[in-house]
Amino acid sequence: MMIKITLPDGSIKEMAKGSTPMDVAMSISEGLARNVISASFNNTTVETTTELTTDGSLILYTWNNDEGKKAFWHSTSHVMAQAIEEKYPNAKLTLGPAIDNGFYYDVDFGDEKFTDADFKGIEDRALEISKEKHEFKMRPVSKAEALTVYKDNEYKTELISNLEDGTITFCDHSNFFDLCRGGHIPNTGIIKAMKILSVAGAYWRGNENNKQLTRVYGISFPKQKDLTEYLHMLEEAKKRDHRKLGKELDLFHFSQKVGAGLPLWLPKGAALRDRLEQFLKKAQKKAGYEQVVTPHIGQKELYVTSGHYAKYGADSFQPINTPAEGEEFLLKPMNCPHHCEIYNARPWSYKDLPKRYAEFGTVYRYEQSGELHGLTRVRGFTQDDAHIFCTPDQLDEEFKKVIDLVLYVFGSLGFENFTAQISLRDQENRDKYIGSDENWEKAENAIINAAKDKNLTTVVEYGEAAFYGPKLDFMVKDALGRSWQLGTIQVDYNLPERFDLTYKGSDNEMHRPVMIHRAPFGSMERFIAILLEHTGGNFPLWLMPEQAIILSLSEKYENYAKKVLELLENHEIRTLVDNRNETIGKKIRDAEGQKYPFMLIIGEEEEKNGTVSVRRHGQDGKGNISVSIDEFASLVNEEVKKTLKTFEV
Numbered sequence: 001m002m003i004k005i006t007l008p009d010g011s012i013k014e015m016a017k018g019s020t021p022m023d024v025a026m027s028i029s030e031g032l033a034r035n036v037i038s039a040s041f042n043n044t045t046v047e048t049t050t051e052l053t054t055d056g057s058l059i060l061y062t063w064n065n066d067e068g069k070k071a072f073w074h075s076t077s078h079v080m081a082q083a084i085e086e087k088y089p090n091a092k093l094t095l096g097p098a099i100d101n102g103f104y105y106d107v108d109f110g111d112e113k114f115t116d117a118d119f120k121g122i123e124d125r126a127l128e129i130s131k132e133k134h135e136f137k138m139r140p141v142s143k144a145e146a147l148t149v150y151k152d153n154e155y156k157t158e159l160i161s162n163l164e165d166g167t168i169t170f171c172d173h174s175n176f177f178d179l180c181r182g183g184h185i186p187n188t189g190i191i192k193a194m195k196i197l198s199v200a201g202a203y204w205r206g207n208e209n210n211k212q213l214t215r216v217y218g219i220s221f222p223k224q225k226d227l228t229e230y231l232h233m234l235e236e237a238k239k240r241d242h243r244k245l246g247k248e249l250d251l252f253h254f255s256q257k258v259g260a261g262l263p264l265w266l267p268k269g270a271a272l273r274d275r276l277e278q279f280l281k282k283a284q285k286k287a288g289y290e291q292v293v294t295p296h297i298g299q300k301e302l303y304v305t306s307g308h309y310a311k312y313g314a315d316s317f318q319p320i321n322t323p324a325e326g327e328e329f330l331l332k333p334m335n336c337p338h339h340c341e342i343y344n345a346r347p348w349s350y351k352d353l354p355k356r357y358a359e360f361g362t363v364y365r366y367e368q369s370g371e372l373h374g375l376t377r378v379r380g381f382t383q384d385d386a387h388i389f390c391t392p393d394q395l396d397e398e399f400k401k402v403i404d405l406v407l408y409v410f411g412s413l414g415f416e417n418f419t420a421q422i423s424l425r426d427q428e429n430r431d432k433y434i435g436s437d438e439n440w441e442k443a444e445n446a447i448i449n450a451a452k453d454k455n456l457t458t459v460v461e462y463g464e465a466a467f468y469g470p471k472l473d474f475m476v477k478d479a480l481g482r483s484w485q486l487g488t489i490q491v492d493y494n495l496p497e498r499f500d501l502t503y504k505g506s507d508n509e510m511h512r513p514v515m516i517h518r519a520p521f522g523s524m525e526r527f528i529a530i531l532l533e534h535t536g537g538n539f540p541l542w543l544m545p546e547q548a549i550i551l552s553l554s555e556k557y558e559n560y561a562k563k564v565l566e567l568l569e570n571h572e573i574r575t576l577v578d579n580r581n582e583t584i585g586k587k588i589r590d591a592e593g594q595k596y597p598f599m600l601i602i603g604e605e606e607e608k609n610g611t612v613s614v615r616r617h618g619q620d621g622k623g624n625i626s627v628s629i630d631e632f633a634s635l636v637n638e639e640v641k642k643t644l645k646t647f648e649v
Contacts, residue, residue: 001016001017002014002015002016002017003015003016003017003019003052003053003054003055003056004055005019005024005052005055005056005057005058006055006056006057006058007057007058007059008057008059013027013028015027015052017052017053018051018052018053019051019052020048020049020050020051020052021036021039021041021046021047021048021049021050021052021058021060022036022048022049022186024052024058024060025048025060032060032062035062035063036048036060036061036062036186037061037062037063037068037071037072037185037186037190038061038067038068038070038071038072038183038184038185039058039059039060039061040058040059040061040067041056041057041058042056042057043057045067045071045181045182045183046182046183047136047138047182047183047184048185048186049135049137049186050138063222069098070098070183071098071183071184071185072098072185072190072191072220072222073098073099073102073103073219073220074096074097074098074103074183074184075136075184075185075188075191076103076126076191076194076218076220077096077097077098077103077104077105077218078096078136078171078173078176078178078180078184079126079129079130079173079188079191079194080096080103080105080122080126080194080196080216080218081093081096081105081107081176081178082126082129082173082174082176083122083125083126083129084105084107084114084122084216085176086125087118087121087122087125088107088109088112088114090110090112091107091108091109091110091112092107092108092110092152092153092154092155092156093105093107093153093155093156093178094106094107094108094155094156094204094213095155095159096178101219102197102217102218102219102220103217103218103219103220104215104216104217104218105215105216105218106202106204106213106214106215106216107213107214107215107216108155108211108213108214109214114199114214114216115199116199119196122196123194123195123196126191126194127191127193127194129174129188130188130189130190130191130192130194131188131189132174132188132189133187133188133189134173134174134187134188135173135186135187136171136172136173136184136185136186136187136188137171137172137173138169138170138171138172138180138182138184139169139170139171139172140166140168140169141168141169141170142165142168143160143163143164143165143168144165146160146168146170146179147160147161150179155204156179159179160179169181169182171184173187173188174188190222191220191221191222192221192222192223192224193220193221193222193223193224193226193227194218194219194220194221194227195218195219195220195227195231196216196217196218197217197218197219197234198217199214199215199216199217200214200215200217201213201214201215202214202215233480233481236480237480237482237533239536240480240532240533240534240536240537241374241533242374242375242376242528242529242530242532242533243374243375245532245533245536245537246269246374246375246529246532248537248593248594249268249537249594249595250266250267250268250269251265251266251268251269251272251528251532252264252265252266252269252375253266259379260369260372260379261367261369261372261377261378261379261380262378262379262380263375263378263380263525268545268546269528269545271545272528272539272543272545273524273528275542275543275545276521276524276527276528276543277360277384277524279412279542279543279644280384280409280520280521281358282647283405283408283409283647284356284358284386284405286647286649287356287401287405287647287649288354288356288649289356289357289358289386290355290356290357290358291358291359292339292342292357292358292359293359294332294335294338294339294342294359294361295332295338296331296332296362296364297320297329297330297331297332298329298330298332298337298338299327299328299329299330300319300328300329300330302330302337302338302341303330303332303333303337305337305498305499306334306336306337306340306495306498306499307468307494307498308333308334308337309330311333312333312365313330315366316333316364316365316366317330317331317364317365317366331363331364332361332363332364333363333364333365334363335359335361335363335383335385335387336385336387336495336515336517337495337499338361339357339359339385339387340387340495340496340498340499340501340515341499342357343355343357343387343389343499343501343513344499344500344501347502347503347504348389348502348503348504348513349503349504350391350503350504350505350506350511352503353389353390353391353394353503353513354388354389354390354391354394354398355388355389355390356386356387356388356389357386357387357388357389358384358385358386359385359386360382360383360384360385360524361382361383361385362380362381362382362383363380363381363382363383364379364380365379366379367379374529375525375526375528375529376525376526376529376530378525381523381524381525381526382523382524382525383519383521383522383523383524384519384520384521384522384523384524385517385518385519386517386518386519387515387516387517387518388402388515388516388518389496389501389503389513389514389515390513390514390516391503391505391511391513391514392442392514394514395442395443395446395491395514395516396446396449396450398516399446399447399450399472399489399491399516400450400453400454401649402489402516402518403450403451403454403456403472403489404454404648405518405520405647406474406487406489406518406520407454408645408647409487409520409521410474410476410486410487410520411645412540412542412643412644412645413531413540413543414534414535414540414643415476415478415486415534417476417477418457418474418475418476418477418486419457419458419459419474419475420451420456420457420458420459420472420473420474420475421458421459421460421461421464421472421473421474421475421485422447422448422451422458422459422460422461422470422472423461423464423465423466423470423471423472423473424444424460424461424462424463424464424465424470425440425444425462425463425465425470426462426463426465427462427463429463432467433465433467433468434467434468434493434494434497435468435469435493435494435497436493439493440469440470440493443469443470443491443493443514444470446491447470447471447472447489447491450472451472466490466492467494468490468492468493468494468495469490469491469492469493469494470490470491471488471489471490471491472488472489472490473485473487473488474486474487474488476530478530478533478534479533479534479535479536480533480534484530485522486521486522486526486527486530487519487520487521487522488517488518488519488522489516489517489518490516490517490518491514491515491516492514492515492516492517493512493514493515495515496512496513496514496515497512501513501515537595538595538597538617538618540643540644541597541636541639541640541643542640542643542644544574544596544597545574546574546575546576546596547573547574547575547596547597547598547636548568548573548574548575548576548596548597548598548599548600548632548636549575549576549577549578549591549594549596549598549599549600550564550565550575550576550577550578550600550602550612551578551584551587551588551591551599551600551601551602552577552578552579552602552603553584553601553602553603553604554603555579555581556604557602557603557604557606557607558579560602560606560607561577561579561602562577564600564602564612564629565577567629568629568632568633571629571630571633571636571637573632573633573636575600576596578590578591584601588601588615588621591617592617592618595617596617597616597617598614598615598616598617598632598636599614599615599616599617600612600613600614600615600632601613601615601624605626606626609626610628610629611626611627611628611629612626612627612629612632613625613626614626614627614632614635
């Protein structure tokens with residue numbers, strides 16, 4: 001008997017009933033079959049050896065797919081667990097999932113300790129097991145049998161107790177087995193390189209009332225070269241960690257007294273922030289935005305109306321009570337409700353629209369302390385927020401204009417490598433969304449067409465839309481190849497409904513405006529963190545808090561240093577003077593550490609000729625040039641022009 005297998009490109013393969021995904025791969029090409037490491041059938045992860053008995057859709061995954069990597073890393077967690085169990089027979093294994101980069105396994109080592117010194121032994125044994133090319137095989141187990149097998153492991157027992165009889169499977173490889181749902185590579189032989197990265201404490205099921213386990217983090221690759229590159233990237237990432245650079249460059253500070261997740265911006269960091277703000281404000285002004293300012297708190301009712309209270313009320317900052325009975329305020333988690341009320345301040349006609357309100361609005365959301373991370377996860381952050389209120393006919397054009405603004409921001413800050421993710425509704429389950437099908441189709445088509453007209457590289461993700469509307473998220477790759485979500489544009493038919501926003505149309509009737517939410521940076525804090533790591537602290541020249549530092553060879557040249565400083569300030573070049581009684585070598589080393597783009601060295605020669613000796617950051621003095629002050633100013637301005645794009649409306 002034959003079954004019909006539909007492949008992602010729409011082609012149909014007729015295969016004998018009981019064929020496996022690997023058989024399908026072989027029927028396409030031997031080269032593909034060699035690289036296939038996982039598969040999905042009718043949207044369920046299966047093994048490459050699973051027998052297919054019905055018609056259905058099959059996706060074959062290789063290492064190049066996220067799903068392939070997931071199966072690869074999850075399979076390696078089994079191999080590592082085997083190596084751990086051999087060395088620590090009393091250890092109790094719990095869960096070992098794949099994560100974004102690699103995998104972990106949570107282990108209860110009992111009285112024994114697992115430290116950095118134990119990593120190498122486990123790695124070596126895991127690679128020995130891998131070389132033996134053991135196949136991963138799934139087998140069904142009854143609930144009673146599974147409970148008997150794991151009677152001494154309270155963690156697995158808890159997991160099994162919550163499963164239905166008939167749905168429980170074990171995965172075997174070598175002489176090791178584990179409770180597992182599936183999703184493995186064909187055999188261990190594909191794992192050619194593996195590294196344990198770190199250990200950390202982790203509570204069972206993430207509940208701090210439970211026992212603390214040891215979480216062993218690892219990663220693996222099909223080639224040794226890939227591991228070497230990954231470890232090099234990690235080293236580089238350590239050097240570029242924004243928390244480390246923020247401290248070294250005096251940009252921001254966290255204080256326990258002020259509170260976790262609440263950054264303090266130091267003068268240099270505040271200057272950097274301000275420059276980013278001014279840069280966007282200038283472009284926004286050109287694009288017809290109006291600046292507004294709203295309070296940091298709002299009455300509880302405001303957020304009940306907007307729906308944010310239902311989303312953030314229970315798990316975030318609690319209401320603020322005033323002396324008046326029954327009066328409750330909340331720290332604002334979003335700026336949108338305030339902007340809706342600004343729109344509502346007076347009636348509008350279709351001739352007045354679009355209205356574009358922008359605000360660098362600080363919002364507050366409670367994150368658990370374990371979730372906080374430098375500037376990327378904080379409790380108080382400033383969004384470069386704006387809301388556009390327009391007619392449905394204006395939506396397409398307004399959306400494209402916002403894309404232009406986002407591209408201008410990315411281009412001026414050196415983020416050249418990005419993908420636009422079109423986040424749409426779930427294709428089946430429409431219940432979780434608000435608004436009519438007609439409105440949704442309009443909004444979705446507006447985003448799809450705008451992205452197409454702008455020739456953006458896009459991916460479509462179904463089910464990723466917000467409950468009130470579809471969105472376009474910009475996924476940016478940084479210098480280390482890591483992907484970050486930066487910048488978002490959302491179309492919303494829901495809030496205008498909730499706040500009863502209207503405008504008078506050309507037919508003299510009242511209509512609902514459409515609302516566009518947009519934030520090119522996303523949050524100032526997170527954006528600066530990512531920019532710091534992307535550039536390693538060497539920001540584009542136009543953004544640098546200080547662009548040059550004057551280093552005098554001795555105190556004899558202090559007056560000339562002062563004169564140079566004044567001339568450069570007239571040229572609007574941000575400059576400092578280092579007149580410390582230190583050697584020139586020490587001054588250069590310190591200036592390099594602070595990442596000043598230009599060091600201007602002055603001594604007898606320079607004073608006599610009215611010049612400066614220019615040394616660039618990171619060039620070890622190679623290519624030093626002597627130029628006049630005007631020539632140096634031209635050099636800086638030319639360089640700024642190269643990176644700071646002109647915003648065209």
